[in-house]
Amino acid sequence: MSRLAVPKTYKLFIGGAFPRSESGRTYEVRSADGAFLANAAKASRKDARDAVVAARGAVAGWAGATAYNRGQVLYRIAELLEGRRAQFVAEIEEAEGLTRAQAGAQVDEAIDRWVWYAGWADKFAQVAGNANPVAGPYFNISVPEPTGVVAIVAPQDSSLVGFVSAIAPALVAGNAVVVVASERFPLSAISLAEVLATSDVPKGVVNVLTGAPAEIAPWLASHADVSALDLVGAGDLDWVDLEIAAADTLKRVLRPEQGPDAAAPALDRIAAFTETKTVWHTKSLR
Amino acid sequence: MSGTSLVTARERALAVLGGEPDDATLRRYLHGIAGVDAVGLEQRAAGLGTRSIKTSSKKWALDRIISLVDLTTLEGADTPGKVRSLVAKAMNPDPADATTPRVAAVCVYGDMVPYAVDALGSVHGDPDDGLISVAAVATAFPSGRSSLEIKLADTAEAVANGADEIDMVIDRGAFLAGRYGLVFDQIAAVKEACRRPDGTSASLKVILETGELVTYDNVRRASWLSILAGGDFIKTSTGKVQPAATLPVTLLMLEVVRDWHLMTGQRIGVKPAGGIRASKDAIKYLVTVAETVGEEWLQPHLFRFGASSLLNDVLLQRQKMASGHYSGADYVTID
Numbered sequence: 045m046s047r048l049a050v051p052k053t054y055k056l057f058i059g060g061a062f063p064r065s066e067s068g069r070t071y072e073v074r075s076a077d078g079a080f081l082a083n084a085a086k087a088s089r090k091d092a093r094d095a096v097v098a099a100r101g102a103v104a105g106w107a108g109a110t111a112y113n114r115g116q117v118l119y120r121i122a123e124l125l126e127g128r129r130a131q132f133v134a135e136i137e138e139a140e141g142l143t144r145a146q147a148g149a150q151v152d153e154a155i156d157r158w159v160w161y162a163g164w165a166d167k168f169a170q171v172a173g174n175a176n177p178v179a180g181p182y183f184n185i186s187v188p189e190p191t192g193v194v195a196i197v198a199p200q201d202s203s204l205v206g207f208v209s210a211i212a213p214a215l216v217a218g219n220a221v222v223v224v225a226s227e228r229f230p231l232s233a234i235s236l237a238e239v240l241a242t243s244d245v246p247k248g249v250v251n252v253l254t255g256a257p258a259e260i261a262p263w264l265a266s267h268a269d270v271s272a273l274d275l276v277g278a279g280d281l282d283w284v285d286l287e288i289a290a291a292d293t294l295k296r297v298l299r300p301e302q303g304p305d306a307a308a309p310a311l312d313r314i315a316a317f318t319e320t321k322t323v324w325h326t327k328s329l330r
Numbered sequence: 331m332s333g334t335s336l337v338t339a340r341e342r343a344l345a346v347l348g349g350e351p352d353d354a355t356l357r358r359y360l361h362g363i364a365g366v367d368a369v370g371l372e373q374r375a376a377g378l379g380t381r382s383i384k385t386s387s388k389k390w391a392l393d394r395i396i397s398l399v400d401l402t403t404l405e406g407a408d409t410p411g412k413v414r415s416l417v418a419k420a421m422n423p424d425p426a427d428a429t430t431p432r433v434a435a436v437c438v439y440g441d442m443v444p445y446a447v448d449a450l451g452s453v454h455g456d457p458d459d460g461l462i463s464v465a466a467v468a469t470a471f472p473s474g475r476s477s478l479e480i481k482l483a484d485t486a487e488a489v490a491n492g493a494d495e496i497d498m499v500i501d502r503g504a505f506l507a508g509r510y511g512l513v514f515d516q517i518a519a520v521k522e523a524c525r526r527p528d529g530t531s532a533s534l535k536v537i538l539e540t541g542e543l544v545t546y547d548n549v550r551r552a553s554w555l556s557i558l559a560g561g562d563f564i565k566t567s568t569g570k571v572q573p574a575a576t577l578p579v580t581l582l583m584l585e586v587v588r589d590w591h592l593m594t595g596q597r598i599g600v601k602p603a604g605g606i607r608a609s610k611d612a613i614k615y616l617v618t619v620a621e622t623v624g625e626e627w628l629q630p631h632l633f634r635f636g637a638s639s640l641l642n643d644v645l646l647q648r649q650k651m652a653s654g655h656y657s658g659a660d661y662v663t664i665d
Contacts, residue, residue, distance in 0.1 A: 093656055100659070268649075269658025289655070 054084045054230065056091055056254060057237035059098030060247025066090045071255065073231060076141025084230045087253035089263040092222065095251035096269050099193045099220035102248030107190045107218035115165030117244045118215060122158035124239045125151070132232055136203045139229045154208040160309050161212040168216060172315050176322070183325040188318035190218035191296065192271030195264035197224050197257050199277040199306050203232035206307060210276050211250060213313035222251045222270070224261060226277065230254035257281060265289040272296040272317050276307045339560040340518070342594060346558060351518075356510035360554060366546035366582060375578040378621055379614040388613070392648050393431050395612045396423060397457070399641055400465055400601065400634045402437040403665075404472075404569065410445040413438055417449035419663055420462050424645050426661070427652065432457075433641065434630040435495060437465040440488035447492040454492075457630035463494035465535070469520055472539075472568035474499035478516055485523040489532045496524050497535045499568060500552065502542045510555055517559035533631075535601055536561035540579045541571040549579055553586040563599035569636060574604025577614055584622040591623070600627075603636025609647045612640055638665060 054073070055062040064070075067088035073081045085091075106114070125132070129151055136147040169187055176184040194214040199206025207225060214221050225233035237252045253260055258281050265273055265286040273290045275283050279300035290297050298316055301307060349355040383391055401420045403412060416436055424430040434457035436446050446464045447454055455461030466488035469481035485496055498520050504512045517536055524532040536556035540549050556564050564583055567574040580602040587598045600619070606612055612635060619627050627633050642662045649657040 096656070096658075263656065266655035267658070268656060268661055292655075 051082060054082050054234045054254065056085045056087055056095075057234065057241065057250070057252040058091065058095045058248075059101075059251065060241060062237070062241070063091075065255070066094070069255075073139070073228075075138050081138060082231060084234070084254045086255040087224075087260055088255075089260065091253055091255075092260050092263045093267070095222040095253060096193060096195070096264070096267055098248035099222050099251050100269055102220045102246055103190070103192050103218075105246050106215075106220055106249045109218070111166035111169060111218075114216065114218060115162050118158060118162035118165060118212065121239060121243050121245065122155050122162060124243050125155050125158065125236070128235075128239060129155075132204060132235060135232050135235060136229075139203055139231055150203070150205050154204045157205070157208050157309050158212055161216050161314070164311070164314060165216050168311070168314050171311065172318065172320075178324075181327045183327060184322065185325070186320050186322045188217060188315065189321050191317050191319050192219060193269060194219045194221045194272045194274060194317050195223075195261075195267070195270045196221055196274040197261050197276065197278040197281070198226055198233065199301075200226045200228065200257070200280065202226065202306075203229040204236065206277065207233045207236065209307035209309065209313075210274060213310075214272075214274065214317045215245075215249065216314050217318045219272070219317050220249045220251075222253065222264060224257045224264070224277075225252055225254045227254075227256055261286055262289060265295070266292065268293050270295060272298075274298045274316075275300050339521070342596075343558040343560070346593070351511055351514045351558070353509055353511040356514060356555065356558075357508065360510060360551040363550060363554060366550055368546050371546060371582055372578045375576075375581045375618065378581070378618045379577060381614075381617045383613050383617070388647075389651055391613045391616055392609060392644050392651070394616065394628060395609065395635065395644050396433055396641065397431040398628070398630060398633055398635055399433040399644075400435045400437040400603070400636045401433045401641060402569070402603070402636055402638050404437070404439060404467060408439060408442055410442070413442045413445040414449045415663075416665070417446055417462075419641070419665070421450070421453055423641060424648065424662070427648065430645070430648065432460065432462055434634055435463040435465045437467065437497065437636060439471070440466045440468050440484055440491070440493070442466075443488050443491040443493045456494075464492060465495035465497055466491075466493035467497045467499075467537075467568075469498040469516075471497070471499050471537075472570040474501050475503070478519060481516065482519060482523045485520050489524055489526060493532055495533045495535060495563075496520070497537055497565060499537045499539060500556065502539055505543070505548070505552060505555075510551075513552075513555060514559045517556060517561060521560040533562045533599075534560065535563035535565045535599070537565045537568055537603075538583075539568055539571055540566050540575075541573045546579070546582055549582055550586060553583050554590075557586065557590050557598050561598070563601050563634070565601040565603055565634075565636065567602075567604040567636075569604030572605075575602035575606055575636075577611075577618060580615060581618050581622060584619060584627075587627075588623045597627075597632055599632045599634065601634040601636055603634075606635055606637050607639045607643060609640070609644045612637075612644065 065085040069086035070083040172188040178184040198210045266289040468485040470476035538552045
């Protein structure tokens with residue numbers, strides 16, 4: 045007797061839960077050769093709003109965790125990804141129409157990037173921070189601090205590597221993120237959210253929206269409670285308008301990047317979502 | 331604003347009860363009231379909560395919510411400075427938008443009343459005239475566990491200090507023990523203590539603390555009891571006990587107010603307090619009021635929200651409607 049297939053429902057990831065879109069909308073995700081893969085939730089502006097609220101609530105805890113602890117948590121994500129490697133390879137193979145080896149290479153690259161960024165968590169401040177020379181009996185110390193809630197439009201032409209490369213650097217410094225996944229390849233992003241939900245990442249630190257970036261991004265760009273905007277995957281959108289909207293509330297904006305080197309691992313990506321705090325402290329009290 | 335005349339209130343109660351308000355008479359009357367259909371009540375409340383209020387209606391609702399708020403601080407750590415900053419916020423909730431209405435009242439502990447009155451200055455007055463009144467919690471708030479003498483002294487002191495409204499708590503222990511006469515007498519006595527030397531009287535809000543009454547039947551009985559004893563307002567909760575205000579409980583109290591109005595023509599106010607934090611929830615209460623007792627009740631002397639964090643959420647929604655983009659907590663004050 046043949047068995048009835050049980051297809052998976054791909055939902056949003058907001059505040060550690062997997063809600064459907066508030067709007068009730070979904071859209072069809074199709075494979076490279078046009079076959080139906082799944083229905084994904086089509087997030088609305090209100091889902092984006094809820095995600096920002098969840099992210100804002102998570103900032104204090106995540107930014108307040110020790111850098112060492114953040115590194116451990118991020119590294120554990122890589123461990124869990126490794127354990128579910130087969131699932132991701134199959135998903136990417138179907139969605140992007142790649143060979144098993146190519147899909148496997150993409151998953152390996154994604155895992156390696158998690159590990160690379162996880163390692164930076166407790167080393168980044170040493171590189172980006174500084175003890176400044178001043179003409180007086182003071183220590184003058186500059187340290188990078190997380191900027192807060194980072195809204196990200198993930199690279200649109202990649203399932204997993206692009207997504208990971210976009211969110212990991214923002215997380216390293218202690219930011220919470222709201223990320224709009226690739227519209228065409230959203231399934232791996234939601235599967236990664238399932239990994240995040242079962243790892244040690246606190247609720248709300250990562251919030252994943254699927255749907256049309258063209259619809260959601262303007263609301264995130266103009267949202268007064270979003271601190272920075274990463275437009276790495278927004279090349280096909282009217283991203284200048286997004287930059288203008290972001291300027292109203294003085295957000296830091298990273299511009300779109302195209303091609304295979306988009307969002308390549310770099311310290312600059314971590315530094316982009318930090319603010320430098322400088323402290324004066326007397327050398328001695330006599 | 332002044333409360334109802336005491337003499338007529340007592341006469342009316344006696345007429346309704348058909349006897350002196352002792353335990354036996356009250357018990358006969360209150361237990362004669364039909365029981366609450368809990369499922370129906372919750373379903374009705376849930377149904378009222380599904381209304382979609384958008385654009386201009388929402389704008390109206392948000393402004394109305396602000397003008398119905400009793401901005402509250404009831405902490406052991408309250409200081410004169412905290413009360414002054416609360417009053418500043420009450421007078422000017424959103425400094426960036428001069429069209430924002432004022433709240434109805436500030437609600438503080440009795441000993442903080444002088445600071446509130448002082449900080450309000452010329453803005454102190456009747457919320458129906460666009461001014462802000464001072465409400466004080468009294469009668470050994472929040473537990474109500476002290477002797478009647480202390481409760482009355484507590485009330486009289488707050489009134490003497492300039493409180494326009496007194497939020498009293500009923501003795502839930504006595505109510506649950508069936509001593510309805512005692513609860514009635516205490517409310518009536520506190521009502522008497524609300525009188526000022528010039529013959530006017532502070533408005534009396536009677537807090538039922540519905541979370542401790544447990545059943546809907548008890549809430550309905552306590553509502554009737556409070557109104558019979560002369561309360562000008564019935565209020566759900568102190569905010570110190572969970573669950574505090576819920577939509578079904580508020581609907582139930584509104585129904586009692588409606589029935590009382592049909593019976594006597596007198597309008598009693600309702601104040602849900604505690605746990606209402608989101609504009610969306612507050613709008614559901616407005617819908618419930620309008621559908622149960624009528625839009626006429628949506629004014630400061632007949633309906634209030636006891637709240638502190640609700641105001642910030644309403645201001646954020648207002649900013650969103652004005653600017654077209656979402657606002658954040660950095661754009662309202664930290665209370």
